[in-house]
Amino acid sequence: MILSSVKLKNFRSHKETKLIFSERLNYIVGGNGQGKTSILESIYYLCTTKSINSNFDGEVVRFNENELEIIGSFKDYSNSEARISYFLNSNKKIYFLNGKHITRAADIIGKFPVVILTPTDHSITQGAPGERRKFVDSVISQASETYLKNLLDYNKTLRQKASLLAQLKETKNKTLFDELDAWNSKMIASGKEIIIHRLKFIRKFKDFIKDSFKVILNDDEIPGVEYMFLEGLSQEENIEDIFFKLLHKRKDDEIRRGSNLVGPHRDDFVFKINDVDLKTYGSQGQHKTFQVVLRFAQFFYLKEITGKAPIFLLDDVFGELDAKRSIRISEYLRQVGQAFITLTDFTDFSFLQKEDDDLVIKLNNGQVVYA
Secondary structure (H helix, E strand, O other): OEEEEEEEEEEOOEEEEEEEOOOOEEEEEOOOOOOHHHHHHHHHHHHHOOOOOOOOHHHHEOOOOOEEEEEEEEEOOOEEEEEEEEEOOOOEEEEEEOOEEEOOHHHOOOOOOEEEEOHHHHHHHHOOHHHHHHHHHHHHHHHOHHHHHHHHHHHHHHHHHHHHHHHHHHHOOHHHHHHHHHHHHHHHHHHHHHHHHHHHHHHHHHHHHHHHHHHHHOOOOOEEEEEEEOOOEOOOOOHHHHHHHHHHHOHHHHHHHOOOOOOHHHOEEEEEEOOEEHHHHOOHHHHHHHHHHHHHHHHHHHHHHHOOOOEEEEEOOHHHOOHHHHHHHHHHHHHOOOEEEEEOOHHHOOOOOOOOOOEEEEEEOOEEEEO
């Protein structure tokens, strides 16, 4: 998958910007506030229909403007054009793919696989379990429409069951118990599939993590990952029966608290180095390296599963790494193909070797200069 060009209108600081990209490495260089990260964000928008940093689309509209537009030209087995328009006054977003109006984000997820590494990735290894679930779900969803559908169904069931639990907490109406049992049965059906998908994914993904770790650190450290589900299980057993028993056991607690306490929405993934829990005992350097490794592993996993090379976005990565790891990572990028890397100043990173088919894009006060 190659992104040939992007046009931005009223997106963040970009009033009217057109960018033509190399099929290899694209270094996007500029000082703070010049719109480097916004370019990566616009690419992510085209691939996922969502922002990296904002929950509300209106936040990315240029100040004093009422609408934005992003247009991207992709090249794979055939050429595709994706276009997003957003109107602030009506809070309406429209996505067109090759001129056809796409009404569901699920129809775009996986169409243009994307991997993004940003400084906020520290939350994956250092943050709450929800951040690790979000990472895993985003990877599998780009590779499997079935998983994405199960995830959407499960989350819908969670919301509906939560509403019922809130009613039970308030009213103690026993006529609602049959309805609660029905939602639990639906929750088990889709939740079991999510757990099975995650188990299969982790078994395969472990090898991609190990391969990427070896490239960056040789055999100095050995990474690992373990999936903990249904209150502590790590091996596949009779998932449906255990799920049912846990829901029965926690039924009174769920009603008393008015919330869902059992299911894959509470699972966690434990990252390890040399069999030691990374979150608890890892150094800052180990955390940062693991975050980088996860994104390279994601890239090569999606490439193998989907048959498409994802678009690889790296935002301000090298500033937090030592020279040795930075050199290894910059060399590893050569195996990726097309990538987009933001830098404040190219001269500060002498280890980055620009080849003839790479491109340096300099941003300065709204002007774009190619080098």
